[in-house]
Amino acid sequence: MQTVATVADLRQQISLWKSQGERIVLVPTMGNLHEGHLALVRHAARCGSKIVCTIFVNSLQFDRQEDLAAYPRTPREDLDALRCENTDLVFMPEHAEVYAEQHRVQKSLPVNPLYRQLCGEFRPGFFDGVAEVVSRLFHMADPDVAVFGEKDYQQLLIIKQLVRDLGLAIEIEQVPTQREHDGLAFSSRNAYLDPQERAIAPQLYAELVRVGERIKSGLRTFSQMESQATERLQRAGFRPDYVAIRDAETLENAAYEADYIVILAAAWLGKARLIDNILVRSG
Ligand code: PAF
Secondary structure, three states, X not given: OEEEOOXXXXXXHHHHHHHOOOOEEEEEEOOOOOHHHHHHHHHHHHHOOEEEEEEOOOHHHOOOOOOOOOOOOOHHXXXXXXXXXXXXXXXXXXXXHHOOHHHOOOOOOOOOHHHHOOHHHHOOOHHHHHXXXXXXXXXXXXXXXXXXXXXXXXXXXXXXXXXXXXXXXXXXXXEOOOEOOOOOEOOHHHHHOOHHHHHXXXXXXXXXXXHHHHHHOOOOXXXXXXXXXXXXXXXXXXXXXXXXXXXXXXXXXXXXXXXXXXXXXXXXXXXXXXXXXXXXXXX
């Protein structure tokens, strides 16, 4: 496994592989890898012949509520884990390398309403930061395929839209959320939970499942279901930002007759902002 820190080295290796007919699969991460990330890497192995992972903590997607300096960084463990998963190359650039002016893709990236709702409403600028770094990483690595998790469902839809808007020939692959034995979705932010909060945390997923069961049984009182779920989370000790029942393709409010629905939630527990979602076919 090679580790490179400059765009020049990244491009040199990828151009060589492409000239040899290899199919490049990119897995962008911010490091502190857990089972959720490793599932992306395992999926990447099925999508192409060379796996390229990036480890870059993108300061543009942090806001005042989350301390960039406190974000968990575990580079040595990350490299060991990626080596075990047969990763071919890891790109670990510094901020100045990624944000050098010549790597800007477009002066301003296309923004659409997806950026400003749900997590975009509670974390202003977050998705602009994600789109900025992902577009740069796509431009640098020029992959055939890129892999993202369904755990960050809104991010996934924004990246699919970004690829269409920029006219990029990159296939976006999505991987189901990986969970701990009690249902809590793997996340680097789980490290912020103390033991008492960790015991409460699985109730977020349990609440989504409860709402999902009701939808599958034919219930369509979506806004009432959202408020009730929010109240139950509050009673359990969370500070919910939102619980939302949306069309899984567009993230618009789910219509009565919608049959592919995503139930999304974001809620604070102590210092951790947890997000989760489940997809439901109601038809
Ligand atoms: O999902 C993440 O870890 C990040 O948002 C990403 C896509 C690596 C961009 O920094």
